[in-house]
Amino acid sequence: MSGGSGGGEAALHPDVQEVLFSEERIAARVRELGATISRDYAGAEIHLVGVLKGAVVFAADLMRRLDVPVRLDFIAVSSYGVSSRSSGAVRLLKDLDENPAGRHLLLVEDIIDTGLTLQYLVATLRARGPASLRLCAFLDKPARRKVRVDADYVGFTVPDRFIVGYGLDYAGRYRHLPYVGVLKPSVYGG
Numbered sequence: 001m002s003g004g005s006g007g008g009e010a011a012l013h014p015d016v017q018e019v020l021f022s023e024e025r026i027a028a029r030v031r032e033l034g035a036t037i038s039r040d041y042a043g044a045e046i047h048l049v050g051v052l053k054g055a056v057v058f059a060a061d062l063m064r065r066l067d068v069p070v071r072l073d074f075i076a077v078s079s080y081g082v083s084s085r086s087s088g089a090v091r092l093l094k095d096l097d098e099n100p101a102g103r104h105l106l107l108v109e110d111i112i113d114t115g116l117t118l119q120y121l122v123a124t125l126r127a128r129g130p131a132s133l134r135l136c137a138f139l140d141k142p143a144r145r146k147v148r149v150d151a152d153y154v155g156f157t158v159p160d161r162f163i164v165g166y167g168l169d170y171a172g173r174y175r176h177l178p179y180v181g182v183l184k185p186s187v188y189g190g
Ligand code: IMP
Pocket: 054, 079, 084, 085, 086, 109, 110, 111, 112, 113, 114, 115, 116, 117, 118, 141, 161, 162, 163, 164, 168, 169, 170
């Protein structure tokens, strides 16, 4: 708990093998996404639905790049299985606070992996009668897809590696890292 290095770049976390996207690169991409989404929703109000917990960092940054009216809501799901990779079955842990009927929902997720989480969320939210429903995923990992998911906006496509940072965790850790990195396989026994 001693003092920091006095500014400059934070050191790479020792459990991270490689940085895929730096803080600066992420900020530039989020700015682009915000501009595109603002254009697409001109004249409408976005009901932004962040998927807890992974999408919190992305949602917080993205919403500040939107120049249309935005309301913020959250939904939480859990997939059964080991601590981080998803197994298939999805369960709703926390529902929306506000009724989404008639609203323009923008579902914001951290990463599309198998696609099962978003498939479940899209089906669940569509059944509530929104005026529209679009998906925005910060990352897309197409290699492990099991079901088709059509994201309307994607930040970056990533290879089939275990990714942490900028909201993404392994066993609850590393969400606070300001960059996106590949976790060392030794950390998860790989
Ligand atoms: P899907 O249902 O397989 O698409 O899984 C989506 C969820 O799995 C994401 O919201 C993440 O919580 C988690 N996930 C998938 N791949 C990764 C990864 O590389 N790092 C961290 N979490 C991941």
